[in-house]
Structure formats: structure tokens, C-alpha cells
Amino acid sequence: MIGKVARFGSSxxxxxxxCYYETRSNHSLDRSRIRGELIYAQHLSVTxxxxxxLRTESKSRLNLEAMATTMQSMAALNERTRKPVWHQSFSFPIGExxxxxxxxxxxxxxxxxxxMENNPMVAFRHRDxxxxxxxxxxxxxxxxxKNTAKTSFNYREVAQFCRAMEDRHDLTPGPPTKRERQHQSSDVAVMHHHEKPLVQQSDERQPAVPKPLIRQNKVGV
Known part of the structure; x- marks a missing residue:
């Protein structure tokens, strides 16, 4: 499972x-077609x-405007947070x-x-x-x-979260991110750095050979 670094916004x-409507080739939204399937809603009424x-058999769609209004009104209670929207995505390997x-x-x-257990939240599934x-x-x-979201070191925490979810739900492990590879390389470098003094100490602690024996060996006795 791969989790992208979160994006924060205001709308x-x-x-x-x-997340709900299809996108055209020019990345504009096509509000006549739906691509997102609502799979989760938290602290929100879904209507x-x-x-x-809509260019579909059913002309029914989610009332996104009502949900957004509820979320925006709660966010307005905190005037300090200018970007209250947390947009996060998770993807799975092909075939899973x-x-x-x-x-x-x-x-x-x-x-x-x-x-964010007590925060409004929705999730949409994509199969496009x-x-x-x-x-x-x-x-x-x-x-x-109250702003309760934990956003420090987001890229590390999201990667750790993905590894935990893979173990919990028996999912296929995703490839390490660029930052994870960098941290792994840094850890190896630090490990080698700490190993060098140990090697030097082990060499220094070897008992010295008595000088007379060294001379005899050189002569061939």
C-alpha cells in the first residue's frame, strides 16, 4: 500500500x-459523470x-454541498487554521x-x-x-x-502507517518511498560509522608478541 504525502487546502x-466526479484529459472536472464511490463517512449526514x-441511468448523486457546508462551518470555529482540509490518498498494487x-x-x-477521530471525514473509492x-x-x-490533526513529519508517519496496515490486513507490501530509502541508507552509514572504532579497539587489544620470538622467527629458528 502506498500513501501519498497529505495535501492541505481551504475548500x-x-x-x-x-474525488467524486470524473476528470477530463485536460484535468478539468466533468460533473456529468461520477467516478467516486463513497465508502466511509464520519460525523457527517449523507444525503x-x-x-x-448526470449522464447516467440514475440521476441521483450525493449532496456534496451539504456535507461541505457542515465541514466548513465546523472549521470556521477555529480561525487560526487557514487550511483545514486534509486530502490523503492510498493506493494498492495492480491486481490487489x-x-x-x-x-x-x-x-x-x-x-x-x-x-481525527472526532473530525468530519469522507472517503471515496476509485477504480478508474x-x-x-x-x-x-x-x-x-x-x-x-480544535485543530487535532497530527501533521509533523507527515511523510514518515504515513509510510509507517502503510506498513502497519499491510501487516494488519494482510496486504501486499508497497515499495519503499524515496525518503524511506534515504533513511535506510543513512541508517546503514551510521551503523558502519559506529562499527569502525570497535574494529580498531579489537586490533589494539590483541596481545603483543615478545620481541625475542619475533627475531627468532625472522632468522628462521
């Missing part, structure tokens, strides 16, 4: 539109409405298709790990690429107006 509706613009309940479990673990993936749109502000 909940914009983030949810990106639907009829939209005749975890069931929805596994993704829900990952979402719940994500909320606990990153301090070779590898399945899902997006999380969460508020960094909880229901009381």
Missing part, C-alpha cells in the same frame, strides 16, 4: 468534487439529490482489490493515528486506473473547533 467542496445533468470493509478499517485507523485507490477528505478541526 472542502473542491476536494470532494475532485442525495436529483441532478438532471481489497474489499470495502478493509478500506473502511484503514479509514478508521487513519483517523485514530492522525488525531489499473491500481485501486481511495481518497480521504478530512477536516483538521474537530467538532469542538
Amino acid at each position: 472542502f467542496l473542491g476536494a470532494m468534487h475532485y 442525495t439529490l436529483t441532478d438532471d445533468r 482489490c481489497p474489499p470495502a470493509q478493509v478500506m473502511v478499517g484503514i479509514c478508521q485507523s487513519f483517523a485514530r493515528t492522525f488525531g 486506473r489499473e491500481h485501486e485507490h481511495f481518497h480521504i477528505v478530512a477536516s483538521r478541526i474537530d467538532v469542538t473547533g
